[in-house]
Ligand SMILES: Nc1ncnc2c1ncn2[C@@H]1O[C@H](COP(=O)(O)OP(=O)(O)OP(=O)(O)O)[C@@H](O)[C@H]1O
């Protein structure tokens with residue numbers, strides 16, 4: 181983290197009814213120019229956080245700072261934050277150009293300046309020819325792009341996007357992800373992005389804050405989040421993950437010695453397990469290898485083989501877990517196992533993380 | 538709703554009975570209004586269809602009552618009616634819209650109770666509220682005269698205008714609340730996000746979108762004031778005689794067929810007003826583009 185974070189959530193709590201906390205002790209720092217994604221399951225408090233930042237909800241406890249200043253007391257219309265709403269919120273009685281012109285009019289810009297900026301913003305989202313249309317005369321994806329353009333047209337330094345691509349089909353969504361990322365890189369704005377689609381979060385973000393149960397479970401860059409999850413929730417939520425349960429029986433350097441089902445001892449990186457008691461081991465499918473060449477070797481029964489071109493997705497029963505998945509690269513040298521066969525598989529202890537159970 | 542081929546005899550009978558009932562209801566509603574229209578062209582001075590009229594003789598009909606409808610005796614009340622109905626409508630629409638917006642905010646307490654109180658002028662018998670208003674406005678009017686030096690005539694007008702405002706507000710609240718139900722609150726949030734203060738947000742974003750409701754409500758408020766006779770009788774005086782007041786007196790005192798001419802003109806006026814405003818309302822609803830979204 182740098183010295184002067186642009187946005188700071190400092191011990192923020194939020195309760196709607198005065199009883200249950202929807203956001204519990206949120207601490208978050210966002211650097212200027214960063215693309216931060218809030219990722220989490222439904223109801224985990226992501227929208228609530230955005231709404232507090234935009235000024236439509238007030239924090240029950242704690243403080244939010246923007247550019248070093250507390251914003252709890254500033255009304256929404258004085259915050260200068262651009263926002264893309266989940267349902268676009270385009271003004272239906274105005275044309276696209278009038279929609280984009282609105283924030284500029286509020287700022288007292290002359291007609292000539294407004295027209296120039298509007299055209300530039302429309303060109304940026306490749307909607308230059310649509311200025312005269314009304315929102316109702318456009319497809320969902322086109323409205324989406326207009327909403328993005330409108331949030332950016334008045335040069336807000338901070339732009340909030342609440343599941344902006346939720347309603348789009350896969351192809352359009354990927355195209356738009358790329359476009360938003362591109363715009364972010366070109367303009368250098370700070371973006372806070374909300375989604376519950378993990379692949380979207382991984383492809384777009386500088387940093388991802390994984391939300392669950394009103395708390396940030398882990399805040400890290402996409403690769404760190406994927407490769408070094410801090411706890412079982414993050415490991416499960418981001419990407420595909422194999423879990424094995426066991427008991428911690430000792431330590432060796434950075435590793436925990438874990439006794440799994442059937443008394444088999446495994447070594448795993450000590451991350452979030454206790455000094456003793458149950459732990460959940462997390463291994464990514466692509467880190468598991470066929471054969472006994474790595475540190476931890478176990479027997480596995482092949483249950484299912486799915487041909488996926490470049491690799492064969494293999495489901496196995498490992499230490500009682502029948503949902504254990506590995507990816508066998510499709511290379512001719514390797515002799516493929518057959519269904520029902522018992523094979524040896526192995527992984528390195530640094531690829532296996534001992535997490536909270 | 539055409540009758541399907543597989544309809545049973547019972548359904549067929551009901552189908553036609555239903556149409557007959559609908560027709561009767563319409564007849565019952567409209568006939569009393571239409572019956573006066575030919576009568577207003579009567580060349581005589583009687584409130585009845587003469588044998589000559591029924592025989593469609595030319596000399597039985599004339600426009601004489603329409604000529605007298607434009608004499609001073611009727612023109613002044615007509616002007617007064619507008620003098621009262623127009624400001625009362627403006628006040629009703631303004632206050633009613635504000636109330637409707639307030640009553641749809643989630644943080645406002647006792648919404649149901651406040652709504653009931655504001656709607657009550659529509660439910661309470663006019664004679665009761667008219668009498669209450671007399672008691673209330675008489676000292677208020679005197680206070681205006683004594684402390685601001687306003688002249689008696691203006692105060693009398695103001696009293697009727699205020700009373701009619703109260704009667705018009707419920708219609709505006711009901712119609713505007715209905716349009717607000719389909720209003721997307723994220724639009725006002727979006728406007729605030731782009732830096733627009735509450736006032737600008739209202740005039741530029743919210744008002745254009747709830748305008749159809751405001752227009753319908755305003756129309757009802759206008760007609761209410763324009764037709765109203767009880768409160769005018771209670772509160773008014775010779776200076777504030779309105780068209781309905783004059784008609785009421787006319788019926789009681791000099792039974793003149795001019796009343797029918799005036800009534801016919803009022804019917805034509807109301808229909809034109811309704812058609813025009815409905816056209817405006819549809820236009821602005823089309824501008825919202827609501828039909829096409831989703
Ligand atoms: N206005 C409100 N009043 C009361 N409770 C609310 C309100 N808005 C949200 N909540 C509750 O707060 C919790 C968090 O809601 P929030 O909208 O922040 O979730 P989210 O992470 O955005 O979920 P999603 O991915 O489904 O949009 C939920 O349990 C929800 O029921």
Ligand SMILES: [Mg+2]
Nearest residue numbers: 226227228342
């Ligand atoms: Mg949400």
